[in-house]
């Protein structure tokens with residue numbers, strides 16, 4: 001298998017396997033996402049989540065709270081399933097062709113990550129008449145509204161009369177499952193068709209959301225080589241086209257289905273735009289579109305160039321995860337990266353802290369454009385974050401919503417939702433991280449410092465001084481199995497950093513004479529800046545003398561330990577089997593919390609405290625959240641637990657391909673995918689970018705021959721290659737840079753090599 005291909009052959013046809021494939025082989029480009037459903041549909045009895053989504057395109061949905069306490073959220077946004085353009089039924093001599101038919105064999109599905117397409121193929125063998133079916137799908141990275149299906153029927157030995165029935169269907173619903181809190185629980189019609197029309201050979205379906213007042217037009221055009229007859233059947237909410245062609249022995253008939261999506265958040269007139277784009281697309285040959293895609297992917301792979309040498313499976317899994325990141329990331333400031341990307345309806349298309357802490361680092365190091373948009377997105381919702389803070393009772397500052405699409409809080413369960421105040425600190429952290437990697441003062445001036453100040457104000461309002469220390473009470477940290485606690489170590493750490501950077505970034509702007517805009521926008525005063533700096537310096541970070549560790553919060557260590565080895569397979573994840581109150585009463589963690597704080601803010605503790613804490617938390621963490629194993633891998637690398645680092649890395653890299661969390665059918669776990677990247681670059685590579693500059697401390701797992709990655713740092717691009725003998729850093733473009741490797745300072749001018757001969761390279 002190529003390192004840039006994921007393929008499966010002669011797979012089982014059971015429902016679970018097919019549902020999983022719908023996610024694993026979805027196509028997306030950050031704007032649209034199409035699940036890997038079968039064009040021909042599924043026979044009776046099969047369950048499929050048929051879906052096509054637009055990033056940031058949502059409906060508002062009532063979320064009534066049984067007990068009407070003040071400020072509880074009663075309306076949420078949900079990502080909408082839009083018109084279905086996937087359906088193509090094909091008949092050969094009157095017989096319908098389906099991969100699920102007993103006459104179909106040699107089944108294969110491929111994700112080709114160099115071409116940026118998925119392929120599905122099978123051999124249809126009816127009374128010794130053999131037809132090879134190959135279906136290629138692409139969501140264009142260059143023309144974001146475009147989804148293209150190429151359906152080829154090749155004759156191996158017979159002639160056939162073919163009929164293609166292509167459907168554009170506006171009457172669609174979202175998926176729901178009342179038994180799983182991680183997807184929508186209720187059936188709901190989010191979108192209604194306003195018009196379905198067919199003119200100039202193009203079908204247009206225009207639909208409106210029921211409550212959010214958004215509109216989307218889907219245009220579809222069917223093109224068949226050797227077409228002999230066409231019939232168009234318009235109905236109220238859909239249009240079908242039946243097109244026939246004759247297939248001669250040894251020849252191939254090719255059918256193209258073009259679909260263009262334009263939504264009213266991006267296009268003023270969705271119908272006109274869809275028509276214009278469709279005409280432009282059809283003026284190009286499909287080969288040009290495929291070439292564009294290849295070029296885009298080539299640039300993408302060249303920009304990150306992440307490889308593991310010596311473990312092919314792991315390498316392919318790593319590439320799979322990186323590919324999903326570029327498929328999922330919003331390409332404009334109106335959208336972000338959903339927890340499931342655009343691959344499914346889990347978490348309803350919501351954006352979480354997952355972006356800033358798990359995925360943005362990849363883009364900051366490889367694509368400034370995407371990373372910049374992610375920050376700008378948070379800026380576009382800053383006013384709503386301020387409103388949210390008021391709703392929560394804060395007189396000042398901005399409290400970013402825990403989960404959202406267009407800026408309003410969508411979490412109905414505040415103890416593990418709005419109470420996760422750390423998201424505001426995470427967003428602030430990502431602004432500082434972006435600055436440290438880019439030294440882009442213009443971004444701080446444009447929006448970054450405003451975000452830093454408004455989030456810092458929030459901490460000043462939440463927290464209070466007690467016995468000389470600044471404390472933050474009644475919040476929930478990242479670990480959702482421990483809610484509403486005082487002085488969560490992680491939260492206090494990111495708040496400390498947030499307060500520090502609000503003042504620090506101001507000084508940077510002031511030194512460059514660029515502070516005026518920030519003063520005008522925020523009204524920040526010298527006194528306030530000093531208060532930030534003081535609270536940061538005085539921030540209380542809990543420490544337990546007896547154990548020599550940082551307790552996750554003030555009460556964590558007082559609780560009984562839940563021996564996680566007693567949890568049976570059927571009880572996993574425990575969130576689906578135990579009342580939250582019961583879980584909260586134990587020392588049991590869903591995910592990395594204090595251990596994550598050590599990764600992102602390692603200078604707040606000494607090595608020994610971090611080591612003892614790592615070992616402590618490892619014993620009480622279930623990793624029921626997909627955001628956990630990657631962080632344990634990074635910290636295991638950092639602390640020299642090499643075998644653990646590799647084991648956790650494997651868990652992270654293969655999570656979706658092996659469906660280890662058993663819910664990949666609802667979508668990929670994008671944060672974990674970013675985490676897989678971080679486990680290579682920050683974990684094994686030991687990369688850190690701080691105020692003191694860029695540093696590396698590479699480790700090489702015993703079973704690998706080497707690894708490499710490319711990163712952007714300030715105005716330079718560099719490649720880092722580590723193998724058994726050496727660590728080699730190559731300056732690919734830009735100016736020379738100071739780099740610290742294992743604590744020693746070097747100047748990177750061209751190529752810098754650190755031999756391992758006289759140095760004990762870990763592992």
Ligand code: BGC
Nearest residue numbers: 339352353354480625627671
């Ligand atoms: C995790 C959160 C995460 C969310 C979305 C939850 O299971 O506990 O940390 O933000 O999933 O990925």
